[in-house]
Amino acid sequence: MSIDLQKGQRINLQKSNGTTLSNICVGVNWGAIQRRNLLGIMKQEAVDLDASCILFDDQQNRMDVVYFGRLRSKDGAVKHSGDDLTGDMGEDDGKDNEIITVDFSKLDAKVNKIAFVLNSFRGQDFASIPFASIRIYEGTPTYVQSVFASYNIAQASNFAGHVSMVLGIFYKVNNEWKFNAIGEPTKDHKLEDTIRTVQQKFL
Structure with missing residues (x-):
């Protein structure tokens, strides 16, 4: 049975x-925006969210x-499934739009924290996106063996x-990896800005 994570839970x-767990997948799922045009007809607006993963040492370096432009870490331990430019068109299909896999056994020994972030490539407001969630599971990008934990990001006024x-953020304590579900929106517009925010506020 998976753990239904709450914001701030570790x-x-x-x-x-x-x-x-030593080899996990982190899947991100989100939906396209539905808007009515001037004639009252519902239209689908593609949403391009970008899942990214940043690796830090114990000095927060x-x-x-x-990310979508670099699909593999230097040590080969982290891999990205590729860029999804639309999100789920229509209903939630229950599948992840982007998946990042992590093999903790292959990580550079200096890696102490692994942060996962989302950026809206076209600048679409999170409050307008119908759903977005992450799940941690055993398996592969095409096969879910067992869901370990899930985290649903609810629409809220602060988004x-x-x-x-x-x-x-995954973080290592006494050579044991743990996970902190953060779910905090930021005011950043680019990945580089989000990385700085992670370093300054969440590590």
Whole structure:
């Protein structure tokens, strides 16, 4: 059974059988915007959200970034499935639009934190996007073996006017990886700005 994460909740990566997740997928799912035109006809507006992953050392220095323009980390431990330019057109199909995989066993030993962020490429307001969520699971980008945890980002007034957010951060304590579900919108418009916000406020 998966854990339904709440904003600010911290969890370890230990499964019910006592073993620890070492190779995980972080999937991001979101929907296209539905708007009515002047004739009252509902139209679909594609949403291009970009999931990115930033690796830091214990001094909060950026070591690597994985995003739609760089689909693999230097150590090969982190991989991105590729850019989704539309989101779910219509109803939520239950599938992830972008997936980042992490093999903790292959990570550079200096990596201490791994942050996941979302940026709205076209500057579409998060408050107008019908749904956005992340889930952590065992498997591959095409096969979900077992969902470990899910985090639904609810529409809230504090998301209005924002086009980027910090989803959550994996962090290492005594060689054990844990996860902090953050879900905070930021005022950044570019990935570089979001990375600085992560360094200044969330590490």
